[in-house]
Amino acid sequence: MAIYTPRPSPTRSRKGGGKSSWLGGFFKALFRRKGKAPESFRTQVVVTGAQRAWKWKKLSRNALLVCFLFCVVGTLFWGTKQLVFRSNxxxxxxxxxxxxxxxxxxxxxxxxxxxxxxxxxxxxxxxxxxxxxxxxxxxxxxxxxxxxxxxxxxxxxFQPFALVNLEEGKEKRLRYLNRSGHLFSEVAQGQELDFPVITGVLSQKDVEADRLVKGSLAEGACSLLLLAAKGNAILPIQAVSEVHIDQKLGLILYLVDRPFPVYFGTDRLQIKYSRLLKVLEQLYAKKQVDAVKEIRMDYLDDKVLVTGVQIDG
Known part of the structure; x- marks a missing residue:
């Protein structure tokens, strides 16, 4: 009969032994001397650096090539330009x-x-x-x-239509005026003067940027001359000598061969001009025009005052 002798079981570690083993491994790893990097990692770093250097080299080569091409093209363009300019x-x-x-x-x-x-x-x-x-x-x-x-x-x-005696302070300059109210060249010696003259025109009040100001008395004077330029035989524009601008009385018209003034005022110029034609027609018909001293178209809204003679209507 065999005798069984039981083997002693392994002694269990003391309580907390697992913890001591873990701490020991931690400190051992902490103070372990750093070893060399893995061979695969070192190979990857070397390859990446070589690729970067190759890319920079290729980029520099391309940049130099582009600059060279630009220089060549610019030189060819300049040379061609010079040849063309010198060509007959x-x-x-x-x-x-x-x-x-x-x-x-x-x-x-x-x-x-x-x-x-x-x-x-x-x-x-x-x-x-x-x-x-x-x-x-x-x-x-x-x-x-x-x-x-x-x-x-x-x-x-520019086609001259009238002359404008432009007052700028104490200076007066005679300039040409076209039909659209634009002032242009000053009258020079030897140039044509056979045009009606608008006088009393103020530089900043009646004229701005070489044009008659809209709504000004100067523009009204131009409108009056445009009415005369329509070619009526009683009062053509060739018979008008001057249109004077008076800041209080308005527009005053003077004829070439008659000394009397015709007062128009400031408004309803077309109506007053039509009435003036009728008045002058009667005066010429009755041969009374030489006795006229003045004609007031601004006397009343529906009346005309002729000083020196008696007319109908």
């Missing part, structure tokens, strides 16, 4: 100017900066038109370039 193909051989009456062709050429033999490629038509229109007699300039070597300039000058 675009040299001006024909400059035509029409519409000049007061202005001269020499003045227009100087303002436009044009000369025969000059390069059409260097000519700026829009800028030249602006410079030409700065001339006091030029209302509009139209320029057409006809490639490769011709330019056509059409000038529209």
């Amino acid at each position: 193909i675009f040299h001006l051989t024909d400059i035509r100017i029409t519409g000049t009456r007061i202005t001269t062709q020499r003045q227009i050429l100087e303002l436009a900066g044009l000369r025969l033999g000059g390069s059409l490629l260097r000519f700026d038509a829009k800028a030249a038109a602006t410079l030409i229109e700065a001339h006091p007699w030029v209302e509009r300039a139209e320029i057409k370039t006809q490639w490769p070597s011709a330019v056509e300039i059409t000038i529209s000058e």
Whole structure:
């Protein structure tokens, strides 16, 4: 009969032994000397750095290539431009100017900066038109370039309708006026003066930016002359010598061959002008016009006062 002897069981660790083992492993890992990085990690770092360097090298090479191409293209463009400018193909051989009456062709050429033999490629038509229109007699300039070597300039000058005696402080300047109420060139020696004159025009009150102010007495004087310009045989514009602006009495009209004034006041100019035609017709018919001392169109709303003679109506 075999005798069984039981083996002693392993001794269990004391309470808290597991905790001591864990702390020991922690401190051992904490103070463990750092070893070398894994081989795979080091290989990845080396590959990434090499790729970055290669990309920068490629980018620099592309940038240099682009700069080189730009330089080549710029040089070719500059050289081609110089050859074209020196070529006789675009040299001006024909400059035509029409519409000049007061202005001269020499003045227009100087303002436009044009000369025969000059390069059409260097000519700026829009800028030249602006410079030409700065001339006091030029209302509009139209320029057409006809490639490769011709330019056509059409000038529209202002058409004088009346003269304006413009008062600026103590100074008085005589300027031309067109039908639309635009003041342009001053009257120079030797220029035409056979136009009716509007006097008593104040610079800032009646004129702004070379135009008659709307609603001003100066604009009313221009309207009165426009009525006379319609060509009525009794009172054509050629018979009007002056329209004077009086700040209190309004508009006063003077005839070329008659000394008496015609007072219009400030309003209803068209109605008063029509009545004046009828009054003058009676005076001429009865041969009484030489005895007239004055005509008051502003006497009453429906009455006209003729001093010196008696008329009907």
